[in-house]
Amino acid sequence: MNTEQILNEIREANLSYLLLAQNMIRSDREQALYRLGLSEEVAAMVAGLTTAQVLKIAASNMLMCSFRFDDRLVWSLLGSESREKASDVAGVHAAILMSGRNASRAAVAA
Amino acid sequence: MAKRGRSIVDEGREIQRAIELIKLGARLQVLETEIHLSRERLLRLYKEIQGKSPPKGMLPFSTDWFMTWQPNIHSSLFMGIYQYLDKSSELEEIDVITKAYQLYLEQAGACGMETVLSLTRAWRLVKFFDAGMLTTTGCKQCGGHFVVHSYDLTDSYVCGLCHIPSRAGKTVASRAGLAAAAIGAS
Numbered sequence: 001m002n003t004e005q006i007l008n009e010i011r012e013a014n015l016s017y018l019l020l021a022q023n024m025i026r027s028d029r030e031q032a033l034y035r036l037g038l039s040e041e042v043a044a045m046v047a048g049l050t051t052a053q054v055l056k057i058a059a060s061n062m063l064m065c066s067f068r069f070d071d072r073l074v075w076s077l078l079g080s081e082s083r084e085k086a087s088d089v090a091g092v093h094a095a096i097l098m099s100g101r102n103a104s105r106a107a108v109a110a
Numbered sequence: 111m112a113k114r115g116r117s118i119v120d121e122g123r124e125i126q127r128a129i130e131l132i133k134l135g136a137r138l139q140v141l142e143t144e145i146h147l148s149r150e151r152l153l154r155l156y157k158e159i160q161g162k163s164p165p166k167g168m169l170p171f172s173t174d175w176f177m178t179w180q181p182n183i184h185s186s187l188f189m190g191i192y193q194y195l196d197k198s199s200e201l202e203e204i205d206v207i208t209k210a211y212q213l214y215l216e217q218a219g220a221c222g223m224e225t226v227l228s229l230t231r232a233w234r235l236v237k238f239f240d241a242g243m244l245t246t247t248g249c250k251q252c253g254g255h256f257v258v259h260s261y262d263l264t265d266s267y268v269c270g271l272c273h274i275p276s277r278a279g280k281t282v283a284s285r286a287g288l289a290a291a292a293i294g295a296s
Contacts, residue, residue, distance in 0.1 A: 030199040030209050034191065040198060073252055091221035092183055093252070093271040098254040099190030100248075 007061060017065045020053070022047050034099075037068050074098060075105035121147070128155050130208050134215075134216040134229040138164040144204040144233075169230060173243055176235060178256050179270045179278045185235050186256040186269075188214040189246060192236065193255075207233055 001009075025047040033043055049057070057064065062076035069075065077094035128145045132155060141152045176185045192210040198207065211232050219224050227235075236256070236259050238244040245263075246255040249269035256269045270278065 019155065028209070029214060030195050030201060030206070034194050034199045034213060039151070063259070071253075088221040089271060089274070091220075092187060092223060093254070095189050095217050095221065096183070096190055097252060097254045099187065099194055100253070 010060050010061065010063055014060065014064045015054070016047070018046065018054045018058060022049065037109065068103065069098060071097065074101075114145075125155065127204065127208070128152060129159060130162055130205075131229065132156055132159045134208065134211055135280055136233070137169060137230045139169050140230055140233050167225075173238055173259065175231070176238070176244060177259070179275060180226055181231075182257055182270055184214075184218065184223075185231075185247070186254070187217060187231050189235065189239070190255055191217070194233075203236065203290065207236055220229075 021032070021036055024035060025043050029043065033040065036043070038046070074094050074097050077090045077097070080090045122212055124145050125148050128141055128147060131141060131144070138152065138156060141156070142149060145152060153164070162168040175181055188210060191213045192206060195206050195210050201209070211229050214227065214232070215225055235244065242260055244257055245260045247258045247267050248255055250266060251268050251272040254269060258264055258267065
């Protein structure tokens with residue numbers, strides 16, 4: 001993948017991420033905060049961006065979204081192949097850890 | 111319970127709330143506590159949406175249910191979501207419960223688990239937290255937050271997912287399902 005392609009992909013990803021975030025925040029702010037892992041202030045800023053601003057921000061050489069979890073356990077649980085597909089215990093375990101991490105981060109932000 | 115001289119807009123919002131709760135499976139007792147509408151109107155709403163009379167009888171009242179293996183996982187998941195929403199927003203408690211419950215249903219569905227925690231149970235869970243009877247504690251192995259009794263000793267708490275008990279998840283219902291599948295296969 002050459003630089004040109006990478007920049008194009010980044011712009012595409014940024015654009016769809018920002019538009020999705022805006023739609024989510026506008027339709028249900030509280031659930032969007034949980035899903036996106038954003039603070040109230042950032043959410044308000046994102047929701048307030050005009051289309052022109054979104055396009056401009058998207059055309060950056062950096063991704064506007066980043067990996068949310070820096071916890072090895074979360075990634076290994078999410079990536080693990082569960083023995084019984086009827087009940088994905090590892091998936092639930094990861095979900096509990098993820099919701100907990102969010103909560104502590106929100107507490108720090110508040 | 112209904113106050114006099116409330117605006118129609120307020121009433122409309124209460125009805126909207128009640129509809130959402132009934133759709134999610136709330137029992138009448140939940141509605142009576144949380145929604146400022148007369149009992150008759152709640153009953154009519156319930157029948158209109160569910161197409162049947164609300165179940166009678168008392169609500170489940172034991173905190174022990176939340177400690178058994180599978181319910182504990184589900185309630186810990188719900189509580190994680192609830193506490194996140196509660197901290198990051200300024201909604202009224204009942205709205206936080208509704209939104210958190212919707213997210214819980216999504217997550218349980220994504221993990222392919224049946225929904226063990228009903229909305230009424232989830233509501234009770236929050237009330238038990240408010241009353242200080244239940245709380246969450248961090249698992250010493252994975253660091254996740256799990257529902258425990260407030261006065262449990264939790265210095266060396268290890269959650270049911272890091273240390274899965276041998277008979278975990280082997281309920282009567284799941285065994286019946288397996289047996290049915292075996293018969294179907296043979």
